[in-house]
Amino acid sequence: MHGILRGLVVAFGLFVSAAAAQTPVAVEVTYLRQVVPPPPTLSNLDPRPEDRGPAGAALGLSDNATTGRFLGQDWSLELVDVAPGADWAAAVADRLATDAFVLLDAPAEQILAAADAAQAAGSAALLINVSAEATDLRAGSCRANLLHTVPSLAMRADALAQMFVKKRWEEIALIAGQNTSDQAYAAALRASLAKFGLGLEAETDWTFDADMRRSAAAEVPLLTQPLGDYDVLLVADEVHDFGRYILYNTWAPRPVAGSEGLTAEGWAPVVEQWGAAQLQSRFQEASGRQMLPRDYAAWAAMRSLGEAVTRTGSADPATLRDYMLGPDFELAGFLGRPLTFRPWNGQLRQPIPIVHPRALVAQAPLEGFLHQVNELDTLGLDRGEAGCTAFE
Incomplete structure (x- = not known):
């Protein structure tokens, strides 16, 4: 035990000396x-x-x-x-x-x-x-x-695409906002779906300017019904404007991912x-x-x-x-x-x-x-x- 303590003291002394010499x-x-x-x-x-x-x-x-x-x-x-x-x-x-x-x-x-x-x-x-x-x-x-x-946007989009491949969610729909950042993320999502062999079956733009806090239950089903059937709905809403109102209001009961729901983040x-x-x-x-x-x-x-x-x-x-x-x-x-x-x-x-x-x-x-x-x-x-x- 004494030998171990002596060794620790010597090691600490060497560390302090080296630090002081920096x-x-x-x-x-x-x-x-x-x-x-x-x-x-x-x-x-x-x-x-x-x-x-x-x-x-x-x-x-x-x-x-x-x-x-x-x-x-x-x-x-x-x-x-x-x-x-x-x-x-x-x-x-x-x-x-x-x-x-x-x-x-x-x-x-x-x-x-x-x-x-x-x-x-x-x-x-x-x-x-x-x-x-x-x-x-x-x-x-x-x-x-x-x-x-x-x-990068590509890294975040690729992470989701890998998840979809593992889940066998092969048919995807997309709703994209009009903000520049929304459009950039939507482009990254499209590229990732193609990279991993997934199909973008349908997409639409978010163009509403009504107060979704009052009308989401009526408007969102009408927007999503024409998208048909799909395994997961991607939402590109990087300014977090409308995406929260998509969840649980879609015509088809499907998972939501992208900027809302299931998201891929750096942290x-x-x-x-x-x-x-x-x-x-x-x-x-x-x-x-x-x-x-x-x-x-x-x-x-x-x-x-x-x-x-x-x-x-x-x-x-x-x-x-x-x-x-x-x-x-x-x-x-x-x-x-x-x-x-x-x-x-x-x-x-x-x-x-x-x-x-x-x-x-x-x-x-x-x-x-x-x-x-x-x-x-x-x-x-x-x-x-x-x-x-x-x-x-």
Whole structure:
């Protein structure tokens, strides 16, 4: 026993000495957010937390600092909001002049503009997208200085398609909203159904502007009756306007999935396995609310930087980028398997929880969906599909 204690004391002493010998590393991160007013919706039951995203980054900062204080790391995080109508380009230029690491929370076109501005200015900054799910940012519009911790629309849609294959729900119907984000998700769902050999038997658009709180029981059956018979009804309503009124009001009693009912998300409050309950409780304690997908993406971005800084002992953005895209990087993300970055387009590989509001139903990739390199690459754009040349 005394020998064991002596060994522990010696090991601890070596650890402290090694930590003390570390060259101090300062890591300054900016969370740059374009404030986007939410579109009007039929219901006010889902208020959007003002700290959605920054709260996740703050928890990641705390996690990094906990480890970093023993290794000579000095972490800081600054939130910079760009008001609607304000000069996004000027805000980007201002941050690139001072910070080497920027988390971007903005629409896809503005994230792309930020990446191009950094390249044009000769900035070595590493940018991480924590909000824009547009698949094209991982495809033809990819940029070498831009990584993604938020899953793409294609990843979320592929997760549902795998679930449908396992359930043998082969005949699908679709209702799509008119918002741009609704249409983008609908396009991703169509592509995933085709990818996995499922049939889109019928589809229609949501064009109602009536108050569904009073008329859903009358209007929704009329809308869905012409869709005929199907195994599952997909709803593309990413602004969460009308989808809640589809459930239990359809002409045919069938499951509803997509933006409502059975959903595929980067993260959900009902994820509790693989140590996730501990992350959920720490976030709840810090922010006073449940962790949402954008919070998780921001947390994963901060933790990815933290893991790379710890492993390399460097705060050089080029060094960290190379490590994060390399074979030795792994992030423990509380999703059952290590998370890694795809070296061909900078997307974080991650399992996708398939959930309903009260429980986790499954997690994609589902059993039986195999890949020659990594089963997580059955979700979203594989190397041969991406068409991204910036990372070559």
